[in-house]
Amino acid sequence: MLFSFKLPSATLILAAFVGTALCQFPPTPQEVKVLKSKFHENVTISYKKPGICETTPGVKSYAGYVHLPPGFLDDAIGSPQDYPINTFFWFFESRKNPSTAPLAIWLNGGPGGSSIMGLLEENGPCFITPDSKSSSILNPWSWNNEVNMLYIDQPNQVGFSYDVLTNATFSPADFGFIPEPADFSKGVPETNVTFMVGTVSSGKQNSTAHSTAQAAHALWHFMQTWFFEFPHYKPGDDRVSLWTESYGGHYGPGFMRFFQEQNEKIDEGESLEDGAHKLHLDVLGIVNGCVDFLVQGEDYFHYGFDNPYDIPIFNKSTYDTLLHSWRHRGGLKDQFQACRDAIEQGSANMSTICDNVVGDFLGVIDGYVTEAGVGDYDITHPAADPFPPPYLYGYLTQESVLGALGVPVNYTPVSIAVNQAFTFDTYDILLGGFIEELGALLDGGVKVHMVYGDSDYACNWLGGETASLSIPHSHHSSFSSAGYTPLLIPSSPERSYGLTRQHSNLSFTRVFNAGHEVPSYQPQAAYEIFMRATRNVDIATGTIPVTGELKTEGRKNVRGVKVKRGKEVKPRCYVLKRQTCTDEVWEGVVNGTVEVRDWFVVGDEEEKGEWRDL
Ligand SMILES: *[C@@H]1O[C@H](CO)[C@@H](O)[C@H](O)[C@H]1NC(C)=O
Ligand SMILES: *[C@@H]1O[C@H](CO)[C@@H](O)[C@H](O)[C@H]1NC(C)=O
Ligand SMILES: *[C@@H]1O[C@H](CO)[C@@H](O)[C@H](O)[C@H]1NC(C)=O
Numbered sequence: 001m002l003f004s005f006k007l008p009s010a011t012l013i014l015a016a017f018v019g020t021a022l023c024q025f026p027p028t029p030q031e032v033k034v035l036k037s038k039f040h041e042n043v044t045i046s047y048k049k050p051g052i053c054e055t056t057p058g059v060k061s062y063a064g065y066v067h068l069p070p071g072f073l074d075d076a077i078g079s080p081q082d083y084p085i086n087t088f089f090w091f092f093e094s095r096k097n098p099s100t101a102p103l104a105i106w107l108n109g110g111p112g113g114s115s116i117m118g119l120l121e122e123n124g125p126c127f128i129t130p131d132s133k134s135s136s137i138l139n140p141w142s143w144n145n146e147v148n149m150l151y152i153d154q155p156n157q158v159g160f161s162y163d164v165l166t167n168a169t170f171s172p173a174d175f176g177f178i179p180e181p182a183d184f185s186k187g188v189p190e191t192n193v194t195f196m197v198g199t200v201s202s203g204k205q206n207s208t209a210h211s212t213a214q215a216a217h218a219l220w221h222f223m224q225t226w227f228f229e230f231p232h233y234k235p236g237d238d239r240v241s242l243w244t245e246s247y248g249g250h251y252g253p254g255f256m257r258f259f260q261e262q263n264e265k266i267d268e269g270e271s272l273e274d275g276a277h278k279l280h281l282d283v284l285g286i287v288n289g290c291v292d293f294l295v296q297g298e299d300y301f302h303y304g305f306d307n308p309y310d311i312p313i314f315n316k317s318t319y320d321t322l323l324h325s326w327r328h329r330g331g332l333k334d335q336f337q338a339c340r341d342a343i344e345q346g347s348a349n350m351s352t353i354c355d356n357v358v359g360d361f362l363g364v365i366d367g368y369v370t371e372a373g374v375g376d377y378d379i380t381h382p383a384a385d386p387f388p389p390p391y392l393y394g395y396l397t398q399e400s401v402l403g404a405l406g407v408p409v410n411y412t413p414v415s416i417a418v419n420q421a422f423t424f425d426t427y428d429i430l431l432g433g434f435i436e437e438l439g440a441l442l443d444g445g446v447k448v449h450m451v452y453g454d455s456d457y458a459c460n461w462l463g464g465e466t467a468s469l470s471i472p473h474s475h476h477s478s479f480s481s482a483g484y485t486p487l488l489i490p491s492s493p494e495r496s497y498g499l500t501r502q503h504s505n506l507s508f509t510r511v512f513n514a515g516h517e518v519p520s521y522q523p524q525a526a527y528e529i530f531m532r533a534t535r536n537v538d539i540a541t542g543t544i545p546v547t548g549e550l551k552t553e554g555r556k557n558v559r560g561v562k563v564k565r566g567k568e569v570k571p572r573c574y575v576l577k578r579q580t581c582t583d584e585v586w587e588g589v590v591n592g593t594v595e596v597r598d599w600f601v602v603g604d605e606e607e608k609g610e611w612r613d614l
């Protein structure tokens, strides 16, 4: 998920919605084991077995926290860490041979988005039932079939991660529910579907990471504790991969490169921590990643005018105007570069220049997609997009679920504090350098696989392709001279699921008929890509071991390849996910004139049950 907007007037919401799914306080956590770190004073790990979601007999899962006390990261985050960092994780052992399976971490984007979304909507062991009540639908294409999977909510305040427990009320704004700290010592007000209460993080922008670089630092410390002290992770295969989505285009390269640098520092005896362990870094996977907005920028205009589904977001004259405004001297592209220069120089007019870029560039691309009435994450769907099914938000309000997970907070799908900190405190969303980091990773022996659903606009495949071809690394010319070959899956060998370009350790795949969250749309194709990367065989067929000579053949330009769109989808308003609701229906939710059942607006439901073929 990727989005960013400026409060109070939204300039861009390239994503889900803001707010918190709740209506009751979390119960006091029970049966939680707490272990003190052997290596770090005042660091603890707490966890329990949830017994929900992964119900395959014999397959274990653990949910819990790594607790870092205030001051722990003072050495390197650039500002004092005067708040605790309680980072939530949910670990699933592999369904097969967990003791010899490698490990992969999954991170959603945002900035500020929770990884539980990926877990329950994209690639985890279970899906939620349409009444939002149960996690009883097992996912046959779960990524933990043969890999130990670790889902982490980061940075602090996202999802179930928290700084300081804070009571709050939640009221609807244009784009979701906004928390407002509240004191309930004199009683709890009456609630309804648009006025809720709960316990969340402080919401303070200074009590979380402000940038990918800071978040990398916090995550590395999390990993030092979790990898080497969590008693239920005993790797027979110590490889660690990282798969990320959307804003993961920043997180993925930023974090993996930081880990790689720490490995080097450990070798040189200059580690940030005494006794730190090296991590055996294997694969970095990026799903519909926005890696570099400046590099990917122009492709928003190309995609808006000419895309695989022939759904124009604007006409030829608007396209020409936009392209000119981007390219001309002193235009958007130059302003973008000026913003980066200002950030680098710490220039006094940085915020003036960069705020304009957020508004003029991100605001504009979002504005047209809204005007066209199509989904940001899937242009073949309506703007009020009911897919992927939003049932997890209702599911996670239930007391029994919060109790099973042992969390003392309600769920925050997208943290406003984090989003605002990344957007306006540091302009992390506009920063460059992540493409260069991909190059350093490749040259350091980390494999990089990029996967883009081709009906997504938010981080569209054209921009992804441009990013892949821009990575500076020692095999750049071999990669760019490779051609696209069909992505094939054994169960339906006659169908091409997409197109893959690969040279050795780097691949780029365009997946047909998939939006932003590729595993939700094409679960099997996403699964095959993930497993082929893990097994170190070619992405397109899964039959050829990766060597320095592996190079795909075929057409080098597949931008003109068109795709037939899937079944038509209609909006259906789910009140905990604002952007599934048209403005008109939402007005009815707010003014209380609609009936809501299982979080859906009754009557707004023609397409019920048709969104997922499972
Ligand atoms: C651990 O916590 C105690 C009590 O709050 C404090 O006095 C001590 O300085 C802390 N140690 C470290 C290394 O932070
Ligand atoms: C939140 O309010 C509830 C109800 O008054 C209370 O039981 C709980 O202790 C409060 N939690 C916090 C963190 O203040
Ligand atoms: C947040 O931190 C920055 C930098 O340390 C500081 O300038 C600012 O005043 C802080 N804001 C608040 C609300 O504490």
Ligand SMILES: *[C@@H]1O[C@H](CO)[C@@H](O)[C@H](O)[C@H]1NC(C)=O
Residues within 6 Å of the ligand: 314, 315, 316, 317, 318
């Ligand atoms: C193109 O779209 C813009 C609005 O987005 C509209 O004002 C203009 O008239 C359109 N031009 C043509 C030739 O249809």
Ligand SMILES: *[C@@H]1O[C@H](CO)[C@@H](O)[C@H](O)[C@H]1NC(C)=O
Residues within 6 Å of the ligand: 347, 348, 349, 352, 353
């Ligand atoms: C920003 O400030 C620099 C000097 O510090 C100046 O050269 C430049 O024109 C300014 N840019 C804008 C957009 O105000």
Ligand SMILES: *[C@@H]1O[C@H](CO)[C@@H](O)[C@H](O)[C@H]1NC(C)=O
Residues within 6 Å of the ligand: 442, 443, 445, 446, 447, 475, 504, 505, 547, 548
């Ligand atoms: C690919 O990665 C492996 C390590 O996994 C490394 O040994 C090899 O040199 C890399 N090949 C190329 C062409 O970068």
Ligand SMILES: *[C@@H]1O[C@H](CO)[C@@H](O)[C@H](O)[C@H]1NC(C)=O
Residues within 6 Å of the ligand: 584, 585, 587, 588, 589, 591, 593
């Ligand atoms: C409530 O909203 C609905 C949907 O927009 C509208 O038709 C209706 O007139 C509104 N009712 C009141 C009482 O405001």
Ligand SMILES: *[C@@H]1O[C@H](CO)[C@@H](O)[C@H](O)[C@H]1NC(C)=O
Residues within 6 Å of the ligand: 190, 191, 192, 193, 194, 195, 589, 590, 591, 592, 593
């Ligand atoms: C929900 O409760 C809030 C706060 O009491 C109130 O302002 C609002 O009108 C209520 N909404 C409905 C639909 O009843």
